[in-house]
Amino acid sequence: KQEVTQIPAALSVPEGENLVLNCSFTDSAIYNLQWFRQDPGKGLTSLLLIQSSQREQTSGRLNASLDKSSGRSTLYIAASQPGDSATYLCAVAPNAGGTSYGKLTFGQGTILTVHP
């Protein structure tokens, strides 16, 4: 059974800092890994999707890396801003021969607070 863990559970940083969020998964048989952002009481916004064959993806100030063999991914946020404050979730899609339709396994999330 796939388990996804995110560390730290919460993080508070001053504006302008570069920061790293960690995600680990127990079963390396994944098809891809996705990072999401969730604002309080809202839905999920996709930030980055990394295919299992890729090592990293970049979008603006965000960079996500994937080491499938060790079961780890990191989300790097450069020059953090108060508007980055949210919960960040990682989720893995299994490589189960196409039978695990629609199922993502999520970590518990990292609550990020960036203060001015």
Added chain:
Amino acid sequence: KAGVTQTPRYLIKTRGQQVTLSCSPISGHRSVSWYQQTPGQGLQFLFEYFSETQRNKGNFPGRFSGRQFSNSRSEMNVSTLELGDSALYLCASSTQGYSYNEQFFGPGTRLTVL
């Protein structure tokens, strides 16, 4: 292109009642997945529908059911509500529902059971 929409956004029910939630996927997407999010358990997969057929199901009791219509819109029903069913219910759509298809999430329905 319009995103995934969910209605209603908020619901308050009492124990023992039943509830129906609706999800309209992105145009052209035929797969709809449902998730339950609670502070204790996080995001958990409920089920997935494609072409009006349930193809995958998570570990939830039979009180949780769903269906999908020919226009790909999906509904989720919870019968005999319990206090523990209070949660944010999210649906996601994708083109085909395979692992390599990116999923796009709606804003969620916040269900409170009193």
